[in-house]
Amino acid sequence: MVALLTTLGIVLFFLGLLLSLAWHELGHLATAKMFGIRCTQYFVGFGKTLWSVRKGDTEYGIKLIPLGGFVRMVGMIPPARNRGETSSGKPMSRWRAMIEDARAANQTELEPGDEDRQFYQRAPWKRLIVMFAGPGMNLILAVVLFAVAMMGIGVLTPTSTVAEVSECVVPSSATSRDCAADADPTPAAEAGMKAGDRIVAVNGTEAPDNNAASSLIRDTTGPATITVERDGERMDLKANLVENEMPKRDASGEVVYKTDADGEFVTNDQGQRVAEIETAGFLGVYFTNTRQPLSAGETAGEIGTMAVGVGKALVALPSKVPEVFGAAFLGHERQIDSPVGIVGASRIGGEVLAQPVPWQDRAVILLNLLAGVNMFLFAFNMVPLLPLDGGHILGALWESVRRGFAKLFKRPDPGPFDVAQLMPVAYVVFIAFACFSVMLLVADLFNPVRLT
Structure with missing residues (x-):
């Protein structure tokens, strides 16, 4: 059964990733067609075509390598004003030749009737919408998935009902909950507390929720009266609370994690965050959890927090390259926070x-995993480098600025921004991304990240 569920989960999540890529490209396709740009192809994947069908001007299909997708629009690169030789009459440099080769390849798709259906001919704000629509669709999908998880199903919230009573006092640093021969029994066990008891007060102070009950317990040592509700009736239990080392918590009950001088979380060898430890009152119980739907405002706050985390992960991505290389080719241990590809x-x-x-x-x-992937796709594609969508967005914005200044100072229209000038940079970015994708694939296949 485990093997069946694992296989089913792999297939379902893989399909979810493919749908996310198709959804991204649909944003480009729909807005491009809305603005009258001819789109020749809409494909999910790269490489050999597995299946395709043509409808109207566009060929729709699936390719062999599911590492992305594309919508091919005519006229992505504007024609050159001066082609052939440089102004001095000398042959073109390799850089210039590379640019003109990209321009020539772009022009081969033009057909009769495309004179006014090319991408570069649209106003900058329209091109900006077309290029933003792809990552924007990923952002929309991420928000919807997060909302379904948090507002529809809900998040696990601790209650003040006891799920389990610990038999002995074990410090938080212990790697096992097993009791040593000389271990002291917990105050809860000595007081006769049972699973199902709901703590409603500590020393006469009401505890309406888990956070209040936990705070009162942590602030108390020595003899104490724990009022519980059992089978619908209140009863007082006498407990002698002891001091114990436990993870530090803030005023809202969240665990406080260690940070370094740069404000980054400190992690252990498995990539897990390390909690700060404090000495506090200890009762010796585990509380039950229940799922509580979040409000729209709470969900927005959680999504904002996750967006910040995705941004930090994107910034830290280059620093992860040596780790992924070591895991892929040198047999190094794969960290729990290591980047993963589609396979991983x-x-x-x-x-x-x-x-x-x-x-x-x-x-x-x-x-949440699929939503996080879509949020990362949004952030990654907004990086202002070609061939990413952010590179085209930057070009459209720069063209707007140039035309705005030209109009302000009554100068001639500078024309469309020549995105071909950045094609050599695009090649470098593409090669770097392809190499990183290969490393991820090898690491995911032979040294995968394991949750358990």
């Missing part, structure tokens, strides 16, 4: 679906 993400999806936990937990994790 799909494998994680299969591992999640096979976990022996309630279906709501698995659904929430899968939805």
